[in-house]
Amino acid sequence: MTDFSPTYCPQCGKATFARKHGTCYVCQSCQFEYYHNTAAAVAGLIEWQGKILLTRRAKEPFAGRLDLPGGFIDPAESLEQGLSREIFEELGIHINDWRYVASGANQYVYKNVRYNTLNSLFVAKLNDQPQLTLQTSEIIETVWADKSHFDPNELAFASLQRLVQAYLQE
Ligand SMILES: [Zn+2]
Structure with a gap:
């Protein structure tokens, strides 16, 4: 069992997608932000x-x-x-x-x-x-x-x- 932890950005596809804090995930390449809400x-x-x-x-x-x-x-x-x-x-x-x-x-x-x-x-x-x-x-x-x-x-x-x-x- 794992926490939600995708590596690839759903917007630009680069492997620069990571959790920033809490439920917030950010892409270091294109700055795409995603909140994995409850x-x-x-x-x-x-x-x-x-x-x-x-x-x-x-x-x-x-x-x-x-x-x-x-x-x-x-x-x-x-x-x-x-x-x-x-x-x-x-x-x-x-x-x-x-x-x-x-x-x-x-x-x-x-x-x-x-x-x-x-x-x-x-x-x-x-x-x-x-x-x-x-x-x-x-x-x-x-x-x-x-x-x-x-x-x-x-x-x-x-x-x-x-x-x-x-x-x-x-
Ligand atoms: Zn991206």
Whole structure:
């Protein structure tokens, strides 16, 4: 696993591209500057009759582990819009009434590169059991876990464990 550390400048192509400070990368030849900013992500806690909806990951990282539905925010989306889109893609249901809970920083390793992410947790309480259509490329199965007995440490990501813990203790 490595930090983001490209050598070649994406503008002039010379091997004079390097990190200047923090998230800032600069080319010594053409002065091109790039900021490798934190990526925004969202997770949705869907509640129905005292149970919370968990997904089992089909993909690395953490394939086979429990997770919450959600994902990365696309350009021009709000957190709520991105979450509603992800929920529809992964579960086939429309939810637009989200309540913000908390956020937490995380690092996400994908194909050996470490990304800094900021994950925000939202909650939606449903009156009726939703009829789910799973995106099987992302999710193996869903599990309704009893809210009062669920151990957040069963979740794949440490940042999500802390966020769900914070919600369950509210
Ligand atoms: Zn350059």
